[in-house]
Amino acid sequence: MNKKIAGITFGCKVNQYETSCILDDFIKAGYRVVDFNQPADVYVINTCTVTNRTDYKSRNAIRKAIKQKEKNPEVKIIVTGCYSQRNYDEIMELGNIDLIVDNNSKSKIMNYINHVDALNFRDILETTEFEEIFTSTMIDKTRAYIKVQDGCDYYCAYCAVPYARGHSRSRKKVNVLKQIQKLTEEGYKEFVLGGINLGLYGREQNDNYFLSHLLIDIEKIEEVKLIRLSSIEPQLFSDDLLAFFRKSKKICPHFHIPLQVGCDEMLSHMGRKYTVSDFSSTIQSIKSIFPDAAIGIDVIAGLPGETEELFQKTQNFLTSLDFTYLHVFPYSRRPGTRAEKMSGQVHGSNIRKRTKLLTKISAKKTQEYIDFIVKNSVMLKGVIENKSNGFWTALSDHYVRIFLQSKTELEKKYLHFLPLQKRFDGIEVKTGD
Numbered sequence: 001m002n003k004k005i006a007g008i009t010f011g012c013k014v015n016q017y018e019t020s021c022i023l024d025d026f027i028k029a030g031y032r033v034v035d036f037n038q039p040a041d042v043y044v045i046n047t048c049t050v051t052n053r054t055d056y057k058s059r060n061a062i063r064k065a066i067k068q069k070e071k072n073p074e075v076k077i078i079v080t081g082c083y084s085q086r087n088y089d090e091i092m093e094l095g096n097i098d099l100i101v102d103n104n105s106k107s108k109i110m111n112y113i114n115h116v117d118a119l120n121f122r123d124i125l126e127t128t129e130f131e132e133i134f135t136s137t138m139i140d141k142t143r144a145y146i147k148v149q150d151g152c153d154y155y156c157a158y159c160a161v162p163y164a165r166g167h168s169r170s171r172k173k174v175n176v177l178k179q180i181q182k183l184t185e186e187g188y189k190e191f192v193l194g195g196i197n198l199g200l201y202g203r204e205q206n207d208n209y210f211l212s213h214l215l216i217d218i219e220k221i222e223e224v225k226l227i228r229l230s231s232i233e234p235q236l237f238s239d240d241l242l243a244f245f246r247k248s249k250k251i252c253p254h255f256h257i258p259l260q261v262g263c264d265e266m267l268s269h270m271g272r273k274y275t276v277s278d279f280s281s282t283i284q285s286i287k288s289i290f291p292d293a294a295i296g297i298d299v300i301a302g303l304p305g306e307t308e309e310l311f312q313k314t315q316n317f318l319t320s321l322d323f324t325y326l327h328v329f330p331y332s333r334r335p336g337t338r339a340e341k342m343s344g345q346v347h348g349s350n351i352r353k354r355t356k357l358l359t360k361i362s363a364k365k366t367q368e369y370i371d372f373i374v375k376n377s378v379m380l381k382g383v384i385e386n387k388s389n390g391f392w393t394a395l396s397d398h399y400v401r402i403f404l405q406s407k408t409e410l411e412k413k414y415l416h417f418l419p420l421q422k423r424f425d426g427i428e429v430k431t432g433d
């Protein structure tokens, strides 16, 4: 009988992608994937440390796997990801863990499952090589996520990510293109490029091959119909990148940009590399190319030092800005970061209050965007997904989810790629991944 593997992932798309790659290696070796709550031979917990809450959830999942091991001592427990990268000893103290794998060795897990002593847990800050980690099957069957970059060199005051992910490093162009080619053979038509700080792609190398160059090469692959970018820092929308957007027929007019806080005092306090006026200019540049682009923005409520007056500035700035939705994060104090020790920590109740106020601004902007799309009959393109509740659905290039009642052409084939102008029966903006 096939051995069983169960995996669980916390945190971002990069982590989810890496779990898919790990599970894929086990599937190739004959394992069957089962739900994390079921008995399995191997448990993989891919942890996250972005907030106290993800630390807590990661620990809980590890404890669940330990309980399974208490019932069956043959069970193997493998822990990896950002929380374990920063808290090796704490995790070891939880109990009977077989393997803690550093963030740059996830591709080796399958090989080391039977030789657990052979794997060295490495300090991620010493890593300079991008770890090639590959899968030809995606959890999301409609669009393929491709990790092209890892790490971050910015060390913003509140963020623990650089300590868990290491320095910025980029995937070789040849490997990116090979994987995309392979996935087009599996039928994928939409590709989402991602990383920890995607805009830094290629910048640590000296061959002058940056994100814009990679995008030009991906655009040339005929079977690729849509290219979507995950989050890019506002100052990394370079002239080259904007020039690519102008020419591209495949880039989605949907961009996600971290603002974090909308006043210059706080941006500088947190070590961010732009002003609110730079941020506005980035949005204007994008809108001058795609007047109907969907713009998503990350903001953090209640960073240390954010007084009521400064928070009001953020609200005013966001109210005046042309965007589509916010991802609002309540600030979470991360051990070992500069912000952890800063004075002016905001009380939890105020953080929650500010989170609510920002969420309200977001909902209003989203409704305005939907009204704009409908009123102007904006052309939407997308890969048609499954049918549910009587509607065919697609996440369009503008990040607007479309619901179609009419099936006619759609019945011919399960997965279609087609323009959907004026054919939608209902739409909503998807504001989370």
Ligand code: SF4
Pocket (backbone or CB within 6 Å): 152, 153, 154, 155, 156, 159, 160, 161, 162, 196, 197, 233
């Ligand atoms: S840019 Fe700043 S917020 Fe983003 S991952 Fe790097 S350090 Fe963290």
